[in-house]
Amino acid sequence: MTTRAVPSAVQQDRPSLLTWPIIAWSLWDWGSAAFNAVITTFVFTVYLTSAPFGDKAANEASLSIGLAVAGACIALLAPVTGQRSDRAGRTVFWLGAYTAVVVAISACLFLVLPEPGYLWLGITLLGLGNVFFELASVNYNGMLNQLTTKERFGAVSGLGWGMGYIGGIALLLIVYVGFIAPEVGWFGVTSANGLNVRVSMLVAAAWFGIFAIPVLLTQAYRGSRSGAQQEDAVVKAPVGASEPAPEAAAAPRESLLASYKRLWRTLVGLYRNHPTVLWFLLAAAVFRDGVAGVFIYGGIIAQNTFGFSPGDVIVFAIAANIVAGIATIAVGHLDDRIGARRVILGSLVILIVAGLLVFALHDAGRAAFWALGMVLSACVGPVQSAARSFLARLIPEGKEGEIFGLYATTGRAVSFMAPSMYGLFIALGTRIVGPGAAYWGILGIVSVLAVGLLLMLRVGEPESLARS
Structure with missing residues (x-):
C-alpha cells in the first residue's frame, strides 16, 4: 500500500520558493544569459559571420562546422561527466571549474579582430565555450533536487528559466546602450576594429562570472554544513545504530570506459523496461536542438x-526574449489544462510553419521577419518548458534523478544536428541558386524540428504511460 499525503498536507508542507539557495541557483541562469544571448545568439556570432571576416555564406558554413564539431564533443563527454561528478560528490566543484573556463573563453573573444585571419580563432573559442558551458549546465541542472521537493520542481525550474530570459534582456540592453548603438560609447569605445563588440565580450565574461559566484558559495557552504552534521551524527550515534547510507560515502574512482558502460546499462534498462521514456528522451533531444538552432541562427x-x-539585431533580441518569457509563463497554465504533449506538438507545428514562411518570404523585408520572429520566439520557451513537465509525469517511480540527468545530457548529445543541417542546406542552396543562398539554412533548422515532431508523435500521453 502506497502512502500519499492529502492535498491539504502537501500545501502545508510546501517549501518556500524564494529562499536564498533557490535565488542563488537562479542567479547562475541569470548570468549564463551572457553566453547564451550575447555571445552565442545575438552579438558575437552575428559579428563573426559579418562581411569583414569574408563571404557571409562561407562564414556561416564555417561556423556551422565549428559548432557541429563542438556538438560531437558534447555528445561524447556530457552523458558521463555529470554521472561522474555526482558519484564523486563534486557537483559544485565541477560547476565552478567549468563556469570559470567559460568565463575565461568569453574574455578571450576580445582578441578576435574583424579580419578573415581571425575567423577560425573566433569559431574555435566559440566551440570550446559551448562544450564547457554544456558541461557546466549538466552539474547546474543536477542541483535542482538539492533545492526543493518534487512538488516545487516546476516552479523552481521555471524561476531559473525566467531569470535567464530576464538576464539576457538586461545584458543586451547594457551592451546595446553602452557600446553597440552609439558612435562613441562608454569609456570612448567605438566600432573601429570591432572594439564595441569585443569590449561587450569582456562585459559578458564579467557578468557571468559575478552572477555565478552566489550559487557556488551557497552550495559549498551548505555542503560543508551537511558534512559536519553527518560527522556529528556518526559521533553521537548510539551503539548498534545503523551505518551511514552507502550513498553518503565517496564513490570509488572509475575509468571513463567504466562510466560509459554504466551509461549503456542505464539505456538498455530503459529500452527493456520503460521504452516510452527512451523514445521521449530521443524526441526531446532532437526537437530541443532544433529550438536551439532557432536562437543560435536567428540573429544571423x-x-x-x-x-x-547589429543594433537592429539587439533590439530584435530584446523583444524576442520578452515575448519568450511572457509566453512561457502563460502557456505553463495551458500545459496544466490541455496537457504537455499537446503544447509540445502545437508549438512544434507553429515553429515549422513559421520557419517555412521565413524561407518563403526571405526577400519580403524586415517587417516580415519581425512578425515571424515574434511567432518563433513565442513558441521556443513553451516547447522546452512543456517537455520538462511532460517528462516529470512520465518518469518511472524511483527513477527521477537518473532520468532527469539523462534529459539534461541527451539534449546536447545530438547538438551537432542543427548546425550540420544548417550548413548542409546552405551548401545545397548555393549549388541550386548560387551566391546569396544563406537563407537556405533555415530549411536545415526546420528539418530538425520536423524530425523531432515525428518522433514525438510516437510518444503517447504521459497520464496513460507513467509508471506503467
Whole structure:
C-alpha cells in the first residue's frame, strides 16, 4: 500500500520558493544569459559571420562546422561527466571549474579582430565555450533536487528559466546602450576594429562570472554544513545504530570506459523496461536542438538575409526574449489544462510553419521577419518548458534523478544536428541558386524540428504511460 499525503498536507508542507539557495541557483541562469544571448545568439556570432571576416555564406558554413564539431564533443563527454561528478560528490566543484573556463573563453573573444585571419580563432573559442558551458549546465541542472521537493520542481525550474530570459534582456540592453548603438560609447569605445563588440565580450565574461559566484558559495557552504552534521551524527550515534547510507560515502574512482558502460546499462534498462521514456528522451533531444538552432541562427538570419544592422539585431533580441518569457509563463497554465504533449506538438507545428514562411518570404523585408520572429520566439520557451513537465509525469517511480540527468545530457548529445543541417542546406542552396543562398539554412533548422515532431508523435500521453 502506497502512502500519499492529502492535498491539504502537501500545501502545508510546501517549501518556500524564494529562499536564498533557490535565488542563488537562479542567479547562475541569470548570468549564463551572457553566453547564451550575447555571445552565442545575438552579438558575437552575428559579428563573426559579418562581411569583414569574408563571404557571409562561407562564414556561416564555417561556423556551422565549428559548432557541429563542438556538438560531437558534447555528445561524447556530457552523458558521463555529470554521472561522474555526482558519484564523486563534486557537483559544485565541477560547476565552478567549468563556469570559470567559460568565463575565461568569453574574455578571450576580445582578441578576435574583424579580419578573415581571425575567423577560425573566433569559431574555435566559440566551440570550446559551448562544450564547457554544456558541461557546466549538466552539474547546474543536477542541483535542482538539492533545492526543493518534487512538488516545487516546476516552479523552481521555471524561476531559473525566467531569470535567464530576464538576464539576457538586461545584458543586451547594457551592451546595446553602452557600446553597440552609439558612435562613441562608454569609456570612448567605438566600432573601429570591432572594439564595441569585443569590449561587450569582456562585459559578458564579467557578468557571468559575478552572477555565478552566489550559487557556488551557497552550495559549498551548505555542503560543508551537511558534512559536519553527518560527522556529528556518526559521533553521537548510539551503539548498534545503523551505518551511514552507502550513498553518503565517496564513490570509488572509475575509468571513463567504466562510466560509459554504466551509461549503456542505464539505456538498455530503459529500452527493456520503460521504452516510452527512451523514445521521449530521443524526441526531446532532437526537437530541443532544433529550438536551439532557432536562437543560435536567428540573429544571423536577421542580419544577413533581412538586412538588420547589429543594433537592429539587439533590439530584435530584446523583444524576442520578452515575448519568450511572457509566453512561457502563460502557456505553463495551458500545459496544466490541455496537457504537455499537446503544447509540445502545437508549438512544434507553429515553429515549422513559421520557419517555412521565413524561407518563403526571405526577400519580403524586415517587417516580415519581425512578425515571424515574434511567432518563433513565442513558441521556443513553451516547447522546452512543456517537455520538462511532460517528462516529470512520465518518469518511472524511483527513477527521477537518473532520468532527469539523462534529459539534461541527451539534449546536447545530438547538438551537432542543427548546425550540420544548417550548413548542409546552405551548401545545397548555393549549388541550386548560387551566391546569396544563406537563407537556405533555415530549411536545415526546420528539418530538425520536423524530425523531432515525428518522433514525438510516437510518444503517447504521459497520464496513460507513467509508471506503467
